[in-house]
Amino acid sequence: MTERNKPLISVVTVSYNAVAVIEQTILSVINQTYPHIEYIIIDGGSKDGTIEIIKKYENHIAYWISEPDKGIYDAMNKGITKATGVWINFMNSGDRFVDEHVIAKLILNIGQNVPDVIYGESLLDNGTTSYFPMKVRNLKEIWKGMCFCHQASFVRTALLQREPFDSTFSIAADFKTFFQFYQAGKWFQYIPMPICLYKVGGFSDNNPKAVREWMKIVLPAYKSLKYRVFFGYRWIKCVLKYNLCQWIGIANYDFLRKLKRDGLRLLQGERRQ
Numbered sequence: 256m257t258e259r260n261k262p263l264i265s266v267v268t269v270s271y272n273a274v275a276v277i278e279q280t281i282l283s284v285i286n287q288t289y290p291h292i293e294y295i296i297i298d299g300g301s302k303d304g305t306i307e308i309i310k311k312y313e314n315h316i317a318y319w320i321s322e323p324d325k326g327i328y329d330a331m332n333k334g335i336t337k338a339t340g341v342w343i344n345f346m347n348s349g350d351r352f353v354d355e356h357v358i359a360k361l362i363l364n365i366g367q368n369v370p371d372v373i374y375g376e377s378l379l380d381n382g383t384t385s386y387f388p389m390k391v392r393n394l395k396e397i398w399k400g401m402c403f404c405h406q407a408s409f410v411r412t413a414l415l416q417r418e419p420f421d422s423t424f425s426i427a428a429d430f431k432t433f434f435q436f437y438q439a440g441k442w443f444q445y446i447p448m449p450i451c452l453y454k455v456g457g458f459s460d461n462n463p464k465a466v467r468e469w470m471k472i473v474l475p476a477y478k479s480l481k482y483r484v485f486f487g488y489r490w491i492k493c494v495l496k497y498n499l500c501q502w503i504g505i506a507n508y509d510f511l512r513k514l515k516r517d518g519l520r521l522l523q524g525e526r527r528q
Contacts, residue, residue: 263291264358265340265412269330270309271299273348276454278308283351285315289358293317293340297330305348328420328428335415342373342409349454350406353378357450361409370444371411372436377404380452389453391445397437398473398482405429407450414441427468434472466490 266284270277284294296309298321306321313319318337324330331345346352365373377389392402414436420428437443470486 261289261291261362262341263293263339264289264362264409265293265295265334265338265343267295267297267331267334267338267343267345268347269297269299269327269334269345270301270305270348271330272301272303272305274301274304274308276349277305278311280346280348280351281308281312281315283355284346285312286355287352287358288356289362292358293338295319295334295337297324297334298322299324299330326422326425328422328424332419332422335412335419338412338416340412341369343412343415344406344409346406346451350380351452353449353452357448360448361446361450364446364448365444368444369411371414371441372408372433372443373410373446374403374408374443375446375448375450377407377451377453378449380454388449394437394443397434398477399485400469401430401433404451404453406453408433424468424472426462426465427472430469431472434476438476463490463493466493 268277268280268284270280273280281296284292294316296316296319298305298309298319300321300323309316309319309321320333324333327347334345335343352358361373361375374391376391379389389404392399394402396402410432415432418432418435421431422428424431466486466489470490474482474486
């Protein structure tokens with residue numbers, strides 16, 4: 256692929272009162288070695304200094320706006336209308352690419368292919384110096400929920416412009432889009448490389464409302480009793496986790512999860528010896 260033939264990639268960052276984290280996100284985008292990036296920032300009307308940081312880097316930003324929106328998916332849809340790249344990635348405030356070569360390596364890996372959705376691996380950032388790899392599931396299990404992290408995906412811009420996110424969903428609109436793409440036989444290409452560092456948070460990751468939205472999306476397509484049983488069990492488990500997280504706090508919950516992960520790693524290491 257010659258330099259002239261390399262596709263334009265749109266990267267959209269959605270932000271709201273993100274002064275503490277948006278700069279690291281911006282830097283992870285504008286420092287990419289891939290030269291053909293269109294960077295778009297959609298801010299929801301921040302009042303905390305976020306705008307000043309955006310202005311600091313506006314020479315590297317193709318388009319940005321700050322105005323009230325109706326939620327994250329409404330803001331993402333605004334970004335979609337402005338994007339002109341072949342593919343679009345959403346790298347929202349607090350999240351970032353794993354290094355400055357990610358997009359260049361991604362384009363090299365797909366070659367001359369033009370898949371509808373490109374997706375890779377992600378690392379969970381819980382605020383420590385170590386990162387936990389997020390497992391990418393087989394797409395045949397997409398009915399269980401997201402098989403990959405949204406920030407680790409690149410979607411054909413034309414597809415999203417025809418079928419933007421359903422903003423009546425507050426948590427699972429991106430899952431609905433990927434689920435419907437899969438059901439429609441769109442071309443998903445997996446690239447086995449880490450794409451993003453994803454900022455994890457206890458409350459959002461264990462919100463029973465997310466399970467209810469997944470059920471609303473999946474169950475009309477999968478009517479068997481086993482799917483209802485699966486989601487019923489998952490909802491109960493999620494309610495318990497969510498209440499625990501509220502009781503002990505996000506930081507303590509994430510700390511306990513880290514202890515569990517570290518214990519499993521230690522146990523696995525001892526078994527290999």
